[in-house]
Amino acid sequence: EHGDELFGLYEGIPLTERAYYNLVLPDKITIFQGAIGAACRSREEMGQEIKVPVAHEVAHHFGIDDDRLTELGWD
Numbered sequence: 001e002h003g004d005e006l007f008g009l010y011e012g013i014p015l016t017e018r019a020y021y022n023l024v025l026p027d028k029i030t031i032f033q034g035a036i037g038a039a040c041r042s043r044e045e046m047g048q049e050i051k052v053p054v055a056h057e058v059a060h061h062f063g064i065d066d067d068r069l070t071e072l073g074w075d
Contacts, residue, residue, distance in 0.1 A: 005035045008053030016063030029057040 012027025031053055040046040056074055064072075 005039065007032055007036050007039075007049075008057040010057040010060035012061065014061060014063040027061055029054075029061070031057070 009030045009032075010027070011030070013021065013024065031050065036049055036053070037046055040049050052074065056069060059069055059074065
């Protein structure tokens with residue numbers, strides 16, 4: 001996320017919260033190319049910038065919340 005612009009979104013049940021996981025939709029990570037592209041000045045910058053939301057959303061899949069990501073420097 002850059003300012004108020006959303007770069008990625010995790011939709012699902014984090015692994016740490018799955019007790020009974022049956023008959024639910026698969027987890028989904030969406031990366032917003034338009035928002036990332038608008039925040040970058042070159043393809044190279046975009047290639048570097050996309051790594052942050054991908055790592056951020058994968059971390060949510062593994063149950064790491066935003067506060068912990070901030071502590072780790074991934075905000």
